[in-house]
Amino acid sequence: MSFKNVQLVIPRKVNKKIHAVQLRRRLRICQWLAVVILTAASPSYPRAGAGPSSTAHESAVLESSVSVATAGFFSLNWQDAQSAPFVLQESSSPGFSNASVIYRGPDTAHFVSGRDNGKYYFRVRAARDGGWSEPIAVTVHHHSLPRALGFFSVGLIVFAATMAVIVAGASRTREP
DSSP: OOOTTOOOOOOHHHHHHHHHHHHHHHHHHHHHHHHHHHHHHOTTSSOOSOOOOOOOTTSOEEEESOSEEOSSEEEEEEEOSSOSOEEEEEESSTTOTTOEEEEEESOSEEEEEOOOSEEEEEEEEETTTOOOOOOEEEEEOOOOHHHHHHHHHHHHHHHHHHHHHHHHHHHHHOOO
16 A cells, blocks of 8 residues: 555644644744843843842841843832831932932832933831831933934844744745
Protein backbone atom coordinates (compact mmCIF):
# COMPACT_ATOMS: atom_id res chain seq x y z
CA MET A 1 0.00 0.00 0.00
CA SER A 2 1.44 3.37 -1.03
CA PHE A 3 0.75 6.63 0.78
CA LYS A 4 2.27 8.99 -1.84
CA ASN A 5 -1.01 10.46 -3.00
CA VAL A 6 -2.76 10.58 0.37
CA GLN A 7 -3.64 14.11 1.40
CA LEU A 8 -4.36 15.29 4.90
CA VAL A 9 -7.71 17.04 5.00
CA ILE A 10 -8.02 19.56 7.78
CA PRO A 11 -11.50 20.92 8.46
CA ARG A 12 -11.85 24.68 8.01
CA LYS A 13 -12.47 25.29 11.76
CA VAL A 14 -9.29 23.45 12.78
CA ASN A 15 -7.29 25.36 10.15
CA LYS A 16 -8.49 28.68 11.61
CA LYS A 17 -7.46 27.54 15.09
CA ILE A 18 -3.97 26.66 13.85
CA HIS A 19 -3.75 30.06 12.14
CA ALA A 20 -4.81 31.83 15.33
CA VAL A 21 -2.23 29.91 17.37
CA GLN A 22 0.51 30.87 14.90
CA LEU A 23 -0.53 34.52 14.99
CA ARG A 24 -0.58 34.55 18.80
CA ARG A 25 2.88 32.95 18.89
CA ARG A 26 4.27 35.55 16.44
CA LEU A 27 2.64 38.38 18.39
CA ARG A 28 4.20 37.12 21.65
CA ILE A 29 7.63 37.07 20.00
CA CYS A 30 7.18 40.64 18.72
CA GLN A 31 5.99 41.81 22.14
CA TRP A 32 8.97 40.17 23.80
CA LEU A 33 11.34 41.86 21.32
CA ALA A 34 9.72 45.24 21.98
CA VAL A 35 10.13 44.82 25.75
CA VAL A 36 13.78 43.80 25.34
CA ILE A 37 14.56 46.74 23.03
CA LEU A 38 12.78 49.35 25.16
CA THR A 39 14.24 48.00 28.40
CA ALA A 40 17.76 48.11 26.99
CA ALA A 41 17.21 51.64 25.65
CA SER A 42 15.85 53.08 28.90
CA PRO A 43 18.47 53.81 31.55
CA SER A 44 15.85 54.45 34.23
CA TYR A 45 14.28 50.98 34.01
CA PRO A 46 16.69 49.07 36.29
CA ARG A 47 16.20 49.65 39.95
CA ALA A 48 18.98 52.14 40.59
CA GLY A 49 17.29 54.19 43.26
CA ALA A 50 17.90 54.98 46.84
CA GLY A 51 17.87 51.86 48.93
CA PRO A 52 16.36 51.64 52.36
CA SER A 53 17.40 54.58 54.48
CA SER A 54 18.65 54.27 58.00
CA THR A 55 15.90 55.68 60.14
CA ALA A 56 14.99 56.19 63.73
CA HIS A 57 13.47 53.29 65.64
CA GLU A 58 9.83 54.34 65.17
CA SER A 59 10.09 55.65 61.57
CA ALA A 60 9.02 54.07 58.33
CA VAL A 61 11.66 53.07 55.78
CA LEU A 62 11.13 54.88 52.46
CA GLU A 63 12.71 53.92 49.13
CA SER A 64 12.31 54.92 45.49
CA SER A 65 12.35 52.80 42.35
CA VAL A 66 14.90 55.19 40.80
CA SER A 67 17.14 58.05 41.90
CA VAL A 68 16.90 59.79 38.50
CA ALA A 69 13.55 59.45 36.73
CA THR A 70 13.98 59.88 32.98
CA ALA A 71 10.84 57.99 31.96
CA GLY A 72 8.54 60.55 33.59
CA PHE A 73 7.35 58.30 36.40
CA PHE A 74 8.60 56.42 39.46
CA SER A 75 7.24 54.64 42.50
CA LEU A 76 7.81 55.15 46.20
CA ASN A 77 7.60 52.21 48.62
CA TRP A 78 7.79 52.14 52.37
CA GLN A 79 7.78 49.64 55.21
CA ASP A 80 6.69 50.14 58.77
CA ALA A 81 6.00 47.81 61.67
CA GLN A 82 2.72 49.61 62.27
CA SER A 83 -0.30 48.78 60.14
CA ALA A 84 -1.68 52.28 60.34
CA PRO A 85 -2.65 54.79 57.69
CA PHE A 86 0.37 56.60 56.25
CA VAL A 87 1.07 60.18 55.23
CA LEU A 88 3.44 60.84 52.31
CA GLN A 89 4.85 64.32 51.79
CA GLU A 90 6.58 65.90 48.80
CA SER A 91 8.71 69.03 48.79
CA SER A 92 11.03 70.88 46.43
CA SER A 93 13.34 71.78 49.33
CA PRO A 94 15.28 69.35 51.56
CA GLY A 95 14.01 71.13 54.69
CA PHE A 96 10.34 70.47 53.73
CA SER A 97 9.47 74.15 54.22
CA ASN A 98 6.93 73.99 51.37
CA ALA A 99 5.80 70.37 51.83
CA SER A 100 2.49 69.09 50.57
CA VAL A 101 0.72 65.82 51.36
CA ILE A 102 0.45 63.74 48.18
CA TYR A 103 -0.93 60.56 49.74
CA ARG A 104 -2.82 59.61 52.89
CA GLY A 105 -4.04 56.05 53.37
CA PRO A 106 -3.24 52.41 54.20
CA ASP A 107 -1.13 51.51 51.13
CA THR A 108 2.65 51.09 51.36
CA ALA A 109 3.44 52.33 47.85
CA HIS A 110 2.64 55.34 45.70
CA PHE A 111 3.12 55.95 41.96
CA VAL A 112 4.36 59.42 41.04
CA SER A 113 4.16 60.98 37.57
CA GLY A 114 3.59 64.33 35.88
CA ARG A 115 6.46 66.19 37.55
CA ASP A 116 8.56 68.81 35.76
CA ASN A 117 12.34 68.53 35.59
CA GLY A 118 13.88 69.15 39.01
CA LYS A 119 14.76 67.57 42.33
CA TYR A 120 11.96 66.41 44.63
CA TYR A 121 12.16 65.27 48.25
CA PHE A 122 9.83 62.77 49.89
CA ARG A 123 9.20 61.47 53.39
CA VAL A 124 6.57 59.24 54.99
CA ARG A 125 5.23 58.54 58.46
CA ALA A 126 2.50 56.55 60.13
CA ALA A 127 -0.49 58.82 60.63
CA ARG A 128 -0.80 57.79 64.28
CA ASP A 129 2.26 58.65 66.36
CA GLY A 130 4.87 57.86 63.73
CA GLY A 131 8.10 59.74 63.18
CA TRP A 132 9.06 60.95 59.73
CA SER A 133 11.28 58.69 57.65
CA GLU A 134 14.66 59.84 56.36
CA PRO A 135 13.90 62.02 53.33
CA ILE A 136 14.86 60.68 49.94
CA ALA A 137 15.52 62.73 46.82
CA VAL A 138 14.43 61.87 43.29
CA THR A 139 15.65 63.92 40.34
CA VAL A 140 13.27 64.15 37.39
CA HIS A 141 15.11 64.65 34.12
CA HIS A 142 12.94 63.89 31.10
CA HIS A 143 14.37 62.47 27.88
CA SER A 144 15.49 65.00 25.29
CA LEU A 145 13.41 65.40 22.13
CA PRO A 146 15.90 63.50 19.90
CA ARG A 147 15.93 60.59 22.34
CA ALA A 148 12.13 60.55 22.58
CA LEU A 149 11.91 60.54 18.78
CA GLY A 150 14.40 57.65 18.76
CA PHE A 151 12.14 55.67 21.10
CA PHE A 152 9.19 56.48 18.84
CA SER A 153 11.15 55.27 15.80
CA VAL A 154 12.03 51.97 17.48
CA GLY A 155 8.37 51.49 18.37
CA LEU A 156 7.34 52.26 14.80
CA ILE A 157 9.82 49.71 13.44
CA VAL A 158 8.56 47.04 15.87
CA PHE A 159 4.96 47.83 14.90
CA ALA A 160 5.76 47.64 11.17
CA ALA A 161 7.60 44.33 11.66
CA THR A 162 4.66 42.93 13.60
CA MET A 163 2.22 43.96 10.89
CA ALA A 164 4.48 42.46 8.19
CA VAL A 165 4.62 39.13 10.05
CA ILE A 166 0.84 39.10 10.48
CA VAL A 167 0.15 39.96 6.83
CA ALA A 168 2.72 37.43 5.57
CA GLY A 169 1.28 34.72 7.82
CA ALA A 170 -2.28 35.53 6.75
CA SER A 171 -1.41 35.39 3.05
CA ARG A 172 0.36 32.02 3.42
CA THR A 173 -2.56 30.40 5.21
CA ARG A 174 -5.25 31.79 2.93
CA GLU A 175 -7.20 29.05 1.23
CA PRO A 176 -7.65 29.26 -2.57
